[in-house]
Amino acid sequence: MQKETMTSIERVECALNLEKPDRVPIWPDVTTSAAAALTDEKIWEITHQGFDAEQDLELKLFDEYGGWDAVNPALTADVFAVGGNKIIKATEESPEIQFVEGEWTKYEDYEIIAEIGWFQFVTDHLIYRVSDIKDKAEYDKLYGEVINGTLRGMAEYQKRGAFILYAQPNNHPFFTLSLARSMVKFTEDLFYRPEMVERALKKMTEEFIEFGLMLCEMANLKNTKVIEERAGGAIYPLRVFDRFWWPYTQQIVEAFHSRGIMSSFHLDTCWDKNLHYFKELPRKSAMIELDGTTNIFAAKDILRNHMCIASDIHPALMSLGKPEEVAAYCRKVIDEVGDDGGHILSTACGLPAAAKKENFIAMLETGKTYELSK
């Protein structure tokens, strides 16, 4: 078997630049729940010990399993809570973080959001509807813990030589409003009173860019994360996508790209009908992370030599499949999606809490050895 000739950072940069590295870079997209399960810890106890404890759990996983190439700081329940999401922390019965969807915002709130912006809306109004936080001081304390913990987590990974894909995830403005209003209510708003929604989306997009740039500068990163679980063609027709998602997305990507920052899109549900839109973005301005429902091989055909694709080992395969099945799928995406580079080996939508140890090892081992053994 040949030896590795690149560092983790060189390897990931190579893939993002659509070139072929010595072997595929690996990014398992670890969740705190999976980190706990794979290191025989109890997430339902650790999650109440604060951000650092959960970050340490992910670092423990990294060290115990021999490390990998690309990482992100821990995505704890508090990370999502400070963003204005109603969250149920992991329990023994349900070890994954749960987003609770509801009508946490009212129609009248669009006007407030358009006026003061999403972040101030969260701290002035929404956080008190979706959490037990009592006042601004308590919110600021939690927010500070998340930011400081994130920076510490990044520093720890940097010591280990890993490439940091992003500091913290940001929900796309469309997804943010859908989660906060509930999917059907939000869709009714788009149907019956779209102008007010658009005013809010416009303001939130400006803020999204401003906040993202600030975060990248603070963390000294050239990558940012955009999460979207709802806007794809499996849920909305293209006329909705064309009006309410794509223009704001173009604005976001172009703003980051002009500052040398790549946007990484976490795209859940099937995006087969939307893939060709991403060809309109500047080459190497974005990466897409698929969740196993989009046809990744068709995505490669469309976006070949245009943007990097993070593959998509399905949670069901990681949890219920056999190691040889995981290894076979890894080899398939390495051969077919990574044949000319532009591929990062990853899990679809994050590593599930129920992932089997032997399957996780199969993913890491195949990624580290397959191409070097050829």
Place this chain on the structure above:
Amino acid sequence: MKLLLIAGFLGSGKTTLLIQIAHHLVSASQSIAIVENEMGEIGVDGDYLNLEGLQVQELFGGCICCTLSTGLISTLEKVEELYHPDTVILEATGAARPGDILNNLNTYQSRVDGIQVITVVDANRYPMLKEMMEPLLTAQVEAADIVVINKIDQVEPEQVDLIKKETADLNKEAVIEAISAENKSSINIIADALQ
């Protein structure tokens, strides 16, 4: 163990229908377990239903698309070991595509020996949903064995006829029934369609 999967958008009346079906099956001497996976706060009063002799299991998944498949299969295994029900009724999230759930069940599990899908269509919201969320609405109807057009008391008869025709065009094999689930006798209309 059979699985009855109830799909449909949040607010379409899935929970009301689920409870009626559960009681109907219990009255027919079947043992029932309920698995809840709605994205919003749980609509079923688990404590109440437990008192009624129905076992309720909450199935959470961090996101709508993928972790559900894993969680569902392990939940079904757990439910079978704990309760040995004749039928499990799963209330899926409003964003769920039943076809995706069925694919994963058929690939990875062996506990369920029969699956029926009921898709609940909200007659009142149908025009809006058809215009704005046609891909998801279509996927839910196409995967159904039974399409229940609910809340027909809130729309004109012509609207009900139109929905029946359009859903039949999407899924020619499905049994299509129009009801108002608030009317408890409606369960009799769909009981025959249940295996």
